[in-house]
Amino acid sequence: MIENARSLNTAAGFVLIVGIVYILGPLYLTLATASQSYEFILRNGLAWYPGDQFFTNAAHIFTETHIPVQMLNSLVVAFGDAFATCVLSLLSAYAIVYFRVRWAGVVFALILATIMLPIEIRVITTYQVASNVFSPVNALLDITGLNGLIADYFGVPVKLEWSVLNTHFGLIAPLVAHGTGTFLFRQFFLTLPKDLFKAARMDGAGPIRFLFDILLPLSRTSFAALFVLTFLSGWTQYLWPLVAASTSDMQTAVVGLARLVPDAEGEIPDFPMIMAGAVVVSIIPLAMIALLQRYLVQGLALTEK
């Protein structure tokens, strides 16, 4: 289109430069600080310009801390979270959109409601459940009086116990209990041509075949986008892994990173090492973003295909 958009393009360029500086600024400072020595920080506070100590600091992270192991945990948690979220969300969105069930609306509302309450404000009670996932069952048995009956017959009441704390499953599961994925998949399914569904039915495809042969391949980009987003949020989770993992070799890298900050007021944190840690810990997610960036935009475009 012929347009005299110089003013707009200049403005856009300016906006983007400001945006990029805004984004890169803190990252630069992180890197700059990470490349200074502890003594430098003691003397000057954080650094505005880079030094030459980055590899020393990074080496320190690898040799002196649990962060390398914890990055494996982060990988497991982020991957598990992303994978489970994608798969389970896909399945539930599938059920909600493609099946004639009266409860679809209710279930969708129940799932959607989870978007509104972050785990941070229900962490105490969530921890309780995680420490014994059967506690609701036990409570139910108690309340309904069933346990009384059982105790009468068998001598002891039922007390099921299964703690998922300090397990990878326990780190992942509460993160998966979230509705964003279902929401996104539902929106995406609604934009697929409906005749595709009918065509598959005419071809004799049942629900399972339709899911695997048609829906899954077509959802690839959405799947990828959601996967990346969930992976990243799983990787950067702080409070839940902090609470749910008790041993340092079960903790995630972000928690391990926060541990480098001393609690005692007398100590000045070793910021160069912490920042080097932050850099090390962010490498995997940043690499992921750089590689999969275009799927993000594609996968989230909710247009008629």
Place this chain on the structure above:
Amino acid sequence: MTSESSLFSHRWLPLLLVAPLMLLIALFFYVPVFQAFYWSFFLERPFGGGSMFVGWDNFARVLADPEFWEAGWRTIIFMVTASTLAVLIPLILALAADRKIRLALPARNVLIWPKGVAGASIGVVFAFIFNPFVGILAPLNSAFPSIWAPGIDGTDAFITLIAAHVWGGIPFNFVILLAGLQSIPKTMQQAAAMDGAGPWRRIFDVQLPLIMPQLFLTLVLEFTESVTSAFALIDTITDGGPGGATTLLVYKIYTDGFSGYDLSGASTQTAILMVFVVLLTAAQFLFLGRRINYER
């Protein structure tokens, strides 16, 4: 989508499909939420034993507590300003990155990076950036002493939090909004150009109205996201201070429950917050959501 009766009609399969997610959600969302509601009617001893039913007493206490209201107002102010900015700024960036200029491609990549950096680790950096003596505003401070003092002045601390929150909120909203902009049919822009609207005008008359669904989505998610992300940032940057000026409700709930062992009070506040957020989101869906669902 398709008319009802052509959908799959299975009795147990859809149940089976939603079961795993619903089970997780029931277990790790609804049970804890229910538990919180339950506790809000009791005076609960931290280590259990001797919990006492007190009816609405906790609610009465919380609602009579000026700190609660202050935190509540602060939360609303934060939600509104932070989420507005965290949508508005990515919106402006997305509009810019949607244009065919050389910077657009690198920007599309770089602007997503913060998503990979944990809020907790970036908090430290933001605290440094906004340090009144050595941070970027230091020159301002030496010209007008104490004009910028986030450690003393609550408003300044608030601004620091918002800047950090927006930083972390850019990627997701940027990606969603950019995707929305890119799915606007080209002819729509051309039609407006033929109608005499220049590129600036088209932003307001065509692009913005047409990405309302995406704007709505980001706004809804951002409202809750601002609550979540604020937590990590407050925890690392301000600790709720100075003088409680950045104690949002989430942080207050956390500290009341975590360091104050006030399970009942924390649960009561959680319950109230939940009701508030649910009502708010429902209202958003009702008032905003209805008006912007036009067919193309």
Place this chain on the structure above:
Amino acid sequence: MNAIDMAIRAAAANITLSGVAKAYDAETVVIPPMDVELRAGEFTVVLGPSGCGKSTLLQMIAGLERVSGGTIVIGGRQVQDLEPKHRGCAMVFQNYALYPHMSVFDNIAYSLKVSGMAKAKRIERVGTVAKMLGLSDYLGRKPGHLSGGQRQRVAIGRAIVREPGVLLFDEPLSNLDAQLRHDMRVELAELHRRIGATTVFVTHDQVEAMTLADRILILNKGRIEQFDTPKAIYHHPASVFVAKFIGAPPMNILPVIGDGTVLRLADGQVVAQARLNGAYQLGIRPEDILIGDTANGHVVTSALRFREDLGSHAILAVELGGSVVRIATPFGAEIPDHSQLFLNLPASRLHLFDAESGKAMPGAFGAN
């Protein structure tokens, strides 16, 4: 018929709909109870205005929509409660609904794969179909890299590869440009001759209907207006609705009044002899109107409004008794603009309809 044709010749099946109805809810009755029988191997075109229930009817036969009442029998089996895959029908969709992520081969082979056919057999069957449809060179391509006509053929291939007894088409040509549409129409006719499946073809293009159908089913608001051969429908429309729906330009309809001996137009001119009293609607097709030189006899005068020259023939629009009447003239007939015209409406070409119900009154003028 050669070996390839033989290989996919389908076992055509009768389709009988008895009292089949569809209502989405108490208010939206899309199709009131309908009885119709589609004979085995017959090519039926379903024609009607947008929203009249054509797709709904097709989808009820296919099993994509549930019937609200009545029974559907295909090849002797009651099928109205069966899943689509158990009805022996195949369907071609308007926008083809090809699987965008599968190659042409996989698209065509998909139903065979679902039914568990062995791979070798599948390759053979798809090969046969592809050859027949001229798709052999494109089997490896994705639908995104095909032209409109090729996509259409893939959609057909996908439908016929299962050798269905019933082939359903829901406006399969409406997305093509005029030329391709013409070519595909010819191919479809040829195809039906070869494989002989009972075919139901939904369209709202009458040229398609006229050229493809053994019989045309004309729907109006879910009701059958007429179900007959194209010829009968064109020359003996059962109602004003059908008369106006078929033909381009459509039949001219003029309100007339009978006084017991003649029919008169609104302006009092006599257009026909008939022993009828009261108000009627008189129909005549544009190509049946003859242009005369003088005003004597049946000839009626009128003023020319405008003309459309289509090359092969021209359409003239004139005013007659307050209505616009279109006349198709063969090429070469030069008529001066803005002059009066003398029209001859041959009695044998006139159609008479009830003024209120719009139903045809055959035999009103002898031949009809």
Place this chain on the structure above:
Amino acid sequence: MNAIDMAIRAAAANITLSGVAKAYDAETVVIPPMDVELRAGEFTVVLGPSGCGKSTLLQMIAGLERVSGGTIVIGGRQVQDLEPKHRGCAMVFQNYALYPHMSVFDNIAYSLKVSGMAKAKRIERVGTVAKMLGLSDYLGRKPGHLSGGQRQRVAIGRAIVREPGVLLFDEPLSNLDAQLRHDMRVELAELHRRIGATTVFVTHDQVEAMTLADRILILNKGRIEQFDTPKAIYHHPASVFVAKFIGAPPMNILPVIGDGTVLRLADGQVVAQARLNGAYQLGIRPEDILIGDTANGHVVTSALRFREDLGSHAILAVELGGSVVRIATPFGAEIPDHSQLFLNLPASRLHLFDAESGKAMPGAFGAN
């Protein structure tokens, strides 16, 4: 012409393209340098196969695409570097591109609003246009709640409300069903008669082209094949491409060999007298072929392949010298199936084309 029509009568403008070319890059030359002049107030239809550059041409005139070379002059001003809004053109898009978030009123009024017209004036102007297009009752609705025909009218309203000197249409009817399309065509012709803007109308529907155009511009791979009146294009096609592109069914083209006195088909039959040597292509339109009773004289025998009965007339397909030839017969001519036919190809109706270039060779048979 009444007051409403007067109110929006446009100041039609000449459009002159000199050496206008478009290439996306060195390899994809969409339009090689082209010279063409569209006269003020003329209705030009641009016709051509998909991908031939019709939309590109239109968009270059509109300013939506930059020209790669050449100049465009509209109403005496060089415009090729101006923004769309400064060219005095309005455009109707294929999918209408109505603003989904604006009411019909706002859609139509938008360009006036942008230009800063006072509200009262806007309301008046939109009212006039809406009345003319029969949209007065829908002004408050959103496009999502309109039928296809209504949307189209809104799109037209949006274009004409500014009283543009040039009106551009990019396949505005291609999304409509056949009947609506027919109606809209008539309305468009009427509209053009009223407002008289220089109109460029892109389509690939030849009926539209034939009925609407003052002149038709036929494009083939970005080149002008012919630019002439519909009549001339139909009866005197400048090339095989044009001959085959226009007419439904299209002109029959038969390869012939001249031996200095007569032209012979591949099977040796003589089809015409001509003092020509070498290979040619012979064209004759389906409706120009006459069916005779005996084999004497010009009459050539062939075998009937199939027939399509369209009600008003029938299309017969026969084989002649190895090619399929289509014949249009008027209604009532009964021809038995599967018999031999004797065809009369009147010399005055024959077209001769160069075998290689496909260019017409007028005058080869006297009258032509």
Place this chain on the structure above:
Amino acid sequence: ANIEFWYGNTGAAEKAIQDQCAAFNAAQSAHHVTCVGQGSYEVSMQKAIAAFRAKNHPVLIQFFDAGTLDLMLSDAVVPVQDVLPEVKWDNYIAGARAYYETSGGKLFAQPYNSSTLLFYTNKTELEKAGVTKTPTTWEEIIEAARKLKAAGHECPFTTDGDTWRVLEQFSARHGLPIASKHNGFDGLDGEYVFNTTFAAKHLQNLVDWRKEGLVKLNADTKAGNFTAAFNTGECAMMENSSGSYTASAKAFEGKYEITVGMAPMYKGYERHNTLVGGASIYIMKDHDKAEVEGAKAFLDFVRRPEQQMFLTAATGYVPVTNDVMDAIAKSGEANSPKYATAALGIQSMNQPRTPDTRGIRLGFYVQFRQVFMEETQKAFAGGETMQVALDNAKKRGDELLRRFEQTYNGVKMQ
């Protein structure tokens, strides 16, 4: 037996704790302790609460001074002295014992990483400004501060205004009560009184001095943190925990000379003991005998003088049994900077005590600390006067106490 020990420290302290655990496991084979860092005292306690309710809590848990009453009334822990009656608990210095003792004189928790408040100066900078005698009273500090300021020094004295520093330690060493009922030791029905004591005056002084530019808080310093500000030489004097000595000394090396002494008094006030800070270890209920044996072994292990010395050397925490001082003396490193605060800290904690300087025995006290900080920060920011802030803090604090009382209605204080 395999036992777990939960602690809250991070950084250098965490490393030292982990080393101790490893040493314990290496030293014997009967028991194995897994030391689990929870990231902070709060998280640790919160998890202990949830874990206790779910009956999978650890045997040993470390918690800080402020939570003493919460744990005492929790019914989730048993007094260490009950479990380990044979230990010579008298060996613990009185200042440490008093804080964690029941009314019956039984030690409830075993003091572990202990600290107390000290006063630090940058001797080099003070001398530069002409202050040759290290100040010991607030009056001297302010005089010195004025000199420093006059000499162009930007930050004469620094503190963070933390409750522990400016209220608890100040009140204790000046013999002032924070709350009635001897800071809660005599019953749950006490009330806060700090807003009426001399502490209120001191806090008002801090506000005034800050206005004058003599005192700086965290946010007033370039470093954004008062300790860092002192360590970099930005500030010349500070009040801080004994635990910060190691880092400060290290930072000063080669640049400045450091002095450390007891926290300053106001003239005319008799010096009393400072309170023990840091944290102590509790034994949780409902564990089998073998596990309790393991816990006992571990407690015995960390009580050993050489282990305490190790912790002191690694972190700056103060040893709290009398025999450690002897051990240090014997080690030949008595003058090493790593033990510099040991004797001083013990001396400070061993000053004469009154019933009001035993410690803090107030419910929901952790939350009160936050309330206090919140309110006094408002006063420092100039939003309200210090007296109003303290009155507000008292009011909110009393509400906490009343709710605590109601929550533990009917529970007997030990």
